[in-house]
Amino acid sequence: MTQRRTTTRRASGTYTVQNPRGIPKGRMVVKVDGQAYQAGDTIKVSGDKMDLDRFVEQGFIARD
Amino acid sequence: MVKKSGIGQRLYVHGFDISGDTGQINNIGSPIGLLDVTSIDVSAMERIMGKRDAEIDFTAFFNIAADREHLALKGLPLTDVLGVVLFGTTAGDQMAAISAKQINYDANRAADGAFGFGVQLLGSAGFPLEYGLVLTPKITTHTSAADVTGIDFGASSASGAVGFLQHFEDTLPSGTIEYDIEDSSDSSDGDDGAWANLIAFSDVATPWAGIAERAIVAGTVNRWTRASTNGTFTNASFSMSLRRRVSGDYDAA
Numbered sequence: 001m002t003q004r005r006t007t008t009r010r011a012s013g014t015y016t017v018q019n020p021r022g023i024p025k026g027r028m029v030v031k032v033d034g035q036a037y038q039a040g041d042t043i044k045v046s047g048d049k050m051d052l053d054r055f056v057e058q059g060f061i062a063r064d
Numbered sequence: 065m066v067k068k069s070g071i072g073q074r075l076y077v078h079g080f081d082i083s084g085d086t087g088q089i090n091n092i093g094s095p096i097g098l099l100d101v102t103s104i105d106v107s108a109m110e111r112i113m114g115k116r117d118a119e120i121d122f123t124a125f126f127n128i129a130a131d132r133e134h135l136a137l138k139g140l141p142l143t144d145v146l147g148v149v150l151f152g153t154t155a156g157d158q159m160a161a162i163s164a165k166q167i168n169y170d171a172n173r174a175a176d177g178a179f180g181f182g183v184q185l186l187g188s189a190g191f192p193l194e195y196g197l198v199l200t201p202k203i204t205t206h207t208s209a210a211d212v213t214g215i216d217f218g219a220s221s222a223s224g225a226v227g228f229l230q231h232f233e234d235t236l237p238s239g240t241i242e243y244d245i246e247d248s249s250d251s252s253d254g255d256d257g258a259w260a261n262l263i264a265f266s267d268v269a270t271p272w273a274g275i276a277e278r279a280i281v282a283g284t285v286n287r288w289t290r291a292s293t294n295g296t297f298t299n300a301s302f303s304m305s306l307r308r309r310v311s312g313d314y315d316a317a
Contacts, residue, residue: 021260021261021262021281021283023261023264027242027244027264027294028242028261028264028292028294030258030259030260030261031211031246031258031259031260031292032258036209051250052258054249054250054258055258055260058249058260058284060260
């Protein structure tokens with residue numbers, strides 16, 4: 001049986017949420033680990049967490 | 065893929081579920097005008113595509129109960145209404161949407177005593193009938209902010225998308241509901257992974273009143289999409305659907 005790829009990989013660090021899609025102020029822009037963040041919020045990730053590289057590439061978050 | 069019947073469909077018109085009062089959908093159409101461009105040097109017709117249109121035509125049974133067809137349809141609003149037909153009630157099923165003027169509400173009392181109304185929705189917002197996928201099974205109710213398990217489109221797309229929201233009237237809710245459609249490039253099951261807000265519908269600050277909204281977004285849409293409620297509220301009853309715009313669509317961005 002083929003095992004599907006999981007999202008648990010490296011990503012330690014601190015990120016600031018960007019707003020490339022122009023989501024209205026006060027509204028959720030991204031969700032990481034089920035937690036909602038708005039533009040300007042800080043996401044702190046430690047240990048083995050999600051791989052956020054694609055989120056960075058797409059401009060949703062920026063590594064501090 | 066199996067062939068499917070029209071059994072078990074739904075019809076929502078601008079925040080009202082009138083499925084239970086609709087006996088027949090007579091037409092779901094997107095007619096396209098043809099322009100005659102036949103020149104004198106050919107011996108058969110030449111035609112090119114003209115304007116597109118949209119229409120949903122249905123017959124409703126008379127029902128004066130709260131939130132049923134008479135309340136939903138008798139007003140003949142001057143503003144556009146958003147109508148959607150769900151061809152199935154499972155997330156991922158097909159649907160059709162129309163932004164339209166409701167142009168009639170015509171009663172017919174037959175000799176045998178049957179009493180029904182003919183209703184026609186005609187496209188009025190500058191775009192044709194739109195086909196997409198249902199993101200929510202039937203009418204979904206959240207008692208607080210929550211996410212519906214996403215559906216896998218198999219690949220990302222690059223031409224934007226159109227989202228459709230139907231928020232249904234309720235006598236109990238309070239708060240402000242933030243309806244969103246989210247997308248993810250790395251989910252494996254529609255729940256895990258990192259998600260971004262793809263389409264943020266307008267805040268629903270009067271959740272006791274039914275409303276509907278069509279919203280568009282340009283650019284990349286990731287492989288997975290899901291419906292989501294955010295904010296602080298009690299009782300959000302809703303349906304959301306999504307049409308991915310693909311290259312070649314009249315409105316691909």
